[in-house]
Amino acid sequence: MHVAVIGAGVVGVSSAYMLARAGHRVTLIDAEAEPGRGASAGNAAQLSWAYGDAMASPALLKHLPSILLKRDPAFRVHMRLDPDFLLWGLRFLANASARRWWSNTRDILMLAEESRQEMASLLAETDIAFHYRVAGKLHLYPDARSFAAARSTVEGKREMAIDQRMLSRPEAEAVEPALKAYQGEIAGAVYTPHDALGDASAFCRQLGDFVVRRYAVTAAFGARVVGFEHRGGRLAAVRFADRDPLAVNAAVVTAGPLIRTLAASLPEAREVQPVAGYSLTVPWQEGAPCVSLTDVKRKLAFAAIGDRFRVAGLADIAVPGSGFLQDRFSVLREAASAVLPGCFDQPEWEQRWSGERPMTPSSRPIIARSRQIRGVYVNAGHGMLGWTLALGSARRLAQMLA
C-alpha cells in the first residue's frame, strides 16, 4: 500500500518509520525544507515515560481564576468568540474532574510505556544519534501541601509498576548536587530514575535520513499539502499548493499544531488547539544540573542535552497563527535565572525558540481514521508530550493500517 505521511515532526517521522517497517511504500511530506522544524524543534527534550499527567486537572481548574486574571506569568489565555475555541474550552473543562484526569493520565501513561519499548527497539535497530540519555527526572515541589498532594498520583503510578520516589530536599540534592545552589523553594521532590531525554529535532533529521536509506521511503520536502482528492468518499490523491497531486492508497496526517489548516477536509483538526511555549538554549556550564528538573511552581523544565542546557516553559493560548511574543522570552529568562543564577544571564549566548503544543481537550492524542474521507488517518494532538508519545502512537497507527 502506498501511504503519504503529511508532516515530518516527531510524530510523522516515527509514523513513516513504523509504516515502512511494516512493509508499506511511504512518501514522507513536509512543507519545510527538512524534518523537525515544527513543534518538535526546541522542546524541553523530555522523554517522560512516567509523567503522562493530562493538562486538564482539578489543580489547574482551581488555578484558573488566577490564570484568567493574568496573575501567573507562566500562562496567558487570549479569550475570543471563536466557536471552535469555545467548544474546545468547554471540553477542556469537562476533562478537569479528578475521575477524568486520572483516566486520561492512565491512558497517556500506557501509550508512553509503548513508546519506551519502541524506543528501545529503535535504538537497537538504528545507529541514529540524538543525545539520548536516561537522565532521570526530579519534579520540585515548592511547599509541603503540594508535595503531599503529589503522593496519591505517585501511588497510583506505582500500581502501574511505574517507579517514582518521594524525596526530601537533602535526598534530592544527593541525586542532583546542583540543587544545592537552586534558589527556588523545594519542600520535596518526586524522582523518576528511568525517564530519559533526547534532542527531538536531531531525532527527526536522523530518523528521516534512516528511513530513506534503510526502507526506501521517498522524502518530499518544501511541499505544502492543501487537501485531498477523493472518489465516492474514498481517498484518491493528496493535493499540494504548488505541484501535481500524488496518488496514494492512504494518507496519515501528522501535521501537529498546523493540522487546523486542513480543517476543511478533516473535521478532527478542530479538536486541536495550539498552546504556545518557549525555550532558551545555552552552552552547558560546570555546575548546571545534569538530571532533568521540573519546577512545579514556575512550570519550568530544565534539561542538559549534549553540551547544551535548555529551559522550556510558558503556556499561551493565543490566536492560531499569531506567532510568538518577544516579551515572553524575557519572562522565561527571568524565571529561569531566578532559580539557577548564572545559567541564563548572558542573552548573547542563547538560542531562542517558540513552538506550539497541539493540545486536545483531554491531552490524549487523536490516533484514528478520519470521519470524512476513507483512507485518511490522523495521528495528531499530542500536546505537551508529543516527543514522549511519538513512537507508541506511530505503532498504534501502523496497527490500524494493518
Ligand SMILES: Cc1cc2nc3c(=O)[nH]c(=O)nc-3n(C[C@H](O)[C@H](O)[C@H](O)COP(=O)(O)OP(=O)(O)OC[C@H]3O[C@@H](n4cnc5c(N)ncnc54)[C@H](O)[C@@H]3O)c2cc1C
Ligand atoms: C515549549 C515546549 C516544550 C515541550 N516539551 C516537551 C517535552 O519535554 N517532552 C515531550 O514529550 N513533548 C514536549 N513538547 C511537545 C512536543 O514538542 C509536541 O507535542 C510535538 O513536537 C508534536 O509533534 P508533531 O510531529 O505532532 O508536530 P510538529 O513537530 O509540529 O510536526 C508537524 C510537521 O508537519 C508539517 N506540516 C504541517 N502542516 C503541513 C501541510 N499542510 N503540508 C505539509 N507539511 C505540513 C510542519 O511543517 C511540521 O514539520 C513541548 C512543546 C513545547 C512547545
